[in-house]
Amino acid sequence: MTAARQQASRPAAGTVIKCVAWDIDNTLLAGTFIESGTWPPADPEMAAALAELGSRGIVHAIATRNPPAAASYAAQATGARFVAVEAGWGRKSAAIGRILADLGISADALAFVDDDPYERAEVSFALPDVLVLSPEDMTDALGWPEFSPAVITDEARRRSELYLDRKRRQAAERGFGGSRDDFLRYCRTEISIDPASEADVARLHELSVRTHQFNSAGRGATEAAFHAMIGAPGQEVVTVRLRDRFGDDGIVGGCVTEHGEDGIWTVRLLMMSCRAMGRGVIDALLAWLIRSAAGHGARTLEVPSALNARNVPLRLALAAAAFRAPGAGPDPTAAGAADAQPADVNADQGGKSAGGRQVVYRRSLAGPLPELPGWLTGPAGSPRAEPADSLPAGPADSPQASIADGQGARRDP
């Protein structure tokens, strides 16, 4: 089954596996789980692979045609943590689909391991982007680039824990009656935007490679590129941290902004982890960027962005923050858009963006600016920061937040 790697539908480069979904019978276990019988031990090779992949920041899930008790037993027998469990008698591809939705990741970020050729074929057919492997493939697969992130950050090591925090947060949200903002306050959400330092470079690089749904560049940036950008005159690199009562997500986003002399600020890279989706982070970051640029007298904020099928969430956030791409026509790469007109296509700065074209989203800084949410802490030392006590008091559960106009992080040329 070593041919699995040659699947034509796999994207060529840069795809990293974020989650492996495992079958149980004759895959994780050296035998078949029978509810009333003697339970087989873990397969030692698979248990070793689970541990090794876990140490690289890859999380595990279970897709089994067994009762949930089998998943609990497999977790105990292998010693691994499973962030999503699908135990039931439906199609495996449907189970994988639910795992993808549950974790908020795309199909090409998931590998599926099953000893049964029928199950593998069914998943391959229904979800061609999933990397489908047999247990025998796993020994080799540990050496493949898909399973070998270049750097393993603190966030990566804690990824299983972060996904489990996320599940608890989602369960709380389902039972919560109020608005999204009320829920973010209840969670004691804290978003903090800080100037990036050299210590953040590994994580910034990792985000640039791993993020797709919220990535304006559509391609990764090297560590060397981040080292060069941090501290460069006229440029600002910031990190975005997120935490709440359910856990500390660490750095979930970042951006690189160029401060033009002509009153135009350009966001060269804007990225956020999809794990932070729905938690107000991207809106807070855009609001902060807009206010920061306006506070320094810029007239226009630009976000050159790749257009691809995957970063629609970023485009929604830009549209919500009143960014527009003047003159941009339909996406000619999309099905049903064959009559596309030429658009305001920006010559890509320094390389071709993967799988799409680029447009420039712009926002005028004249007129009303978006409010900063109460849970955002911007860089300190802003001369124009409003005193925190002048703000309307939030509910008793709201976080202590100091609101700044975001000017402190600017590095003047």
Added chain:
Amino acid sequence: MILDELRLILAEVTRRPELADAPADAPLFGTGIGLDSLSGTLLLREIAHRCGVDVAAEDINLDALASLATLAAFVQARSPTADLG
């Protein structure tokens, strides 16, 4: 009516049943309906699924998302399956 269908989808993806009666001209972004990137992505996915219209591919600026009325007009003009009656 496509507008009613969109209201139902919106109520579903935002998990806010009261949006099944949202006014057609209320802005989708910003205060009021407060569509964000998560609920917006789910909304566009459902529209593609149920109406066969890929709004994100055909509207780079997502101007169709100004209000339920503009979205309904956009979908209606392109949908192969829309109820035109």
